[in-house]
Amino acid sequence: MAAVCTVANVDNEGKVQIRTLVLRNVDDDLAIFINATSPKWTALQNTFSVQTYWPSVSLQYRLQVSSVQIEKELVHDSWQMRPDVPKRMDWLYQQHRGQSSTVDSRQALLDLLDEVSLPEPLSAPEHASGLRLLPHEIERLDLSQDNGVHDRRRYRLIQDQWTVTTLVP
Numbered sequence: 001m002a003a004v005c006t007v008a009n010v011d012n013e014g015k016v017q018i019r020t021l022v023l024r025n026v027d028d029d030l031a032i033f034i035n036a037t038s039p040k041w042t043a044l045q046n047t048f049s050v051q052t053y054w055p056s057v058s059l060q061y062r063l064q065v066s067s068v069q070i071e072k073e074l075v076h077d078s079w080q081m082r083p084d085v086p087k088r089m090d091w092l093y094q095q096h097r098g099q100s101s102t103v104d105s106r107q108a109l110l111d112l113l114d115e116v117s118l119p120e121p122l123s124a125p126e127h128a129s130g131l132r133l134l135p136h137e138i139e140r141l142d143l144s145q146d147n148g149v150h151d152r153r154r155y156r157l158i159q160d161q162w163t164v165t166t167l168v169p
Ligand SMILES: Cc1cc2nc3c(=O)[nH]c(=O)nc-3n(C[C@H](O)[C@H](O)[C@H](O)COP(=O)(O)O)c2cc1C
Pocket: 004, 017, 018, 019, 020, 021, 022, 023, 033, 034, 035, 038, 039, 040, 099, 100
C-alpha cells in the first residue's frame, strides 16, 4: 500500500474529486506522475489532500500539500521506464483525446490507440508531467497501541518549523 495514495481535490463545480495514484519518491520529496491533459492537472496546482493507509503497520497519514512541477527532464527520463501500453496511452492523450475525455466506445478507444504514431527515437510527450508534494500539514493516526487507544497527532509547518498537536482519535 505504500506504493499508492489517494489524492482529493474540490473541482471548480464544488464537487470532491478523488482517485488512487502511484506515490513516488523524487529526491527527498513525495511525488505523483500525471498527465497534463487531465482536468486534475490544473486543479492540483493548488493546495489539495493526500491520504495513505499502510495496513501492515496500522498507520494512516493524511496530508495537506501544495505542489511544484517536477523538472521535465526528470519526468521524461522516468517516462522511459513505463510499460509499452501506458507509453502509447500518453501519446494518445497528446494526439487524439485528453485523459478523462469521452470516447464513443472501448472499441473506438482501441482503434485510436492503433492510430497513435510514436516518435523515433521514442520519447515522452509534452504532457507527461509530475508534481512534487510539499506537505504543510500531516496528520498521523497510529492504530497499533497496546492499550487500544489510537495515537493521533497533527504536524503543522509554521514558518519553517514543524509543530505537533495531539488530537482526540
Ligand atoms: C493502483 C492505481 C494506481 C494509479 N496510478 C496512477 C498514476 O500514477 N497516475 C495517474 O494519472 N493515474 C493513476 N491511476 C488512475 C487514476 O486513479 C485515475 O483513474 C486517472 O488518473 C483519471 O483520473 P481523473 O479523471 O481524476 O484525472 C491509478 C489507478 C490505480 C487503481
